[in-house]
Amino acid sequence: MSRTGTKLDAKKVNSELFTLTYGALVAQLIKDYENVEDANKQLERMGYNIGIRLIEDFLARTGSGRCYDFRDTAEKIQSGFKIFLGITPSITNWSPAGDEFSLCFETNPLTEFVELPDNCSNLKYCNILTGVLRGACEMVQMEIACWFVQDQLKNDNITELRVKFVKRLEDAIPAGED
């Protein structure tokens, strides 16, 4: 966290340090909850709390406005991954209605050096990302659902994150006199 300058330059962090810190977090959660499902849930929640703040960073850096349509959203999410994780997932598998798409990751900085032990086969290791996306989109008046359909840690070729548009949230109206 920067406390020194007001410069906007992206502070470069060693991705290995990030990977290992995240690994320590997941390991600790599994230990604390003794249950993979609860750890998944907790990761999503933590991601959500990150997302509602991270969106401000994203908006301030890119100066982007609200999204015209969901395709625009997809591209912005893609550029978000570029900014914060240094990867560019590909956008594929649009549903015919245009309200669902997939983000495919060939490499994922979160999962370097990671192998899942047998007793954790239900663990969604990167579940924090689903929370981040949900939290960030909620702050720009969009409710989305988000889940993993393929995971390299479970011997799939790629990691695929599915994103579905649920509904548009309404602007808050001023509180009335009560």
Next chain:
Amino acid sequence: MTIHNLYIFSKTGILLYYAEWNRLNKSGITKEEEAKLMYGMLFSIKSFVSKISPLDPKEGFLYYKTSKYTLHYFETPSGLKFVLNTDNASQNARELLQQLYREVYLEYVVKNPLCQLNEPIQSELFKIKVDELFKKSPLFLSRSL
């Protein structure tokens, strides 16, 4: 050129921050009432502008001007609202508000886990940085009107 005062509202209309520098005329109501009044007016102007606009309003409401002062308005896509009153000669106040968002709000509120995002900002550091930013801005002249 003079900066009068600044309001920051959350997306739910809570007054997150208020600061004033050169304000001669007091509204005569409490700060809470004034904030509600201000937010209500901004909300009305916003919906008025988007309904009346003959073209796609894009950014929508930017500022209004009276004979004595100008109110500049900047809203982020996440619904934060920055409102700044200046005299009529001030240029580029919008740029200053964007700078406030990027360099002060983001750094000292969003990146401070102890600052709740939907509550009035208590951080002293934030107050200092806002003051610094405005005082070094060319829009700011501390002469009293």
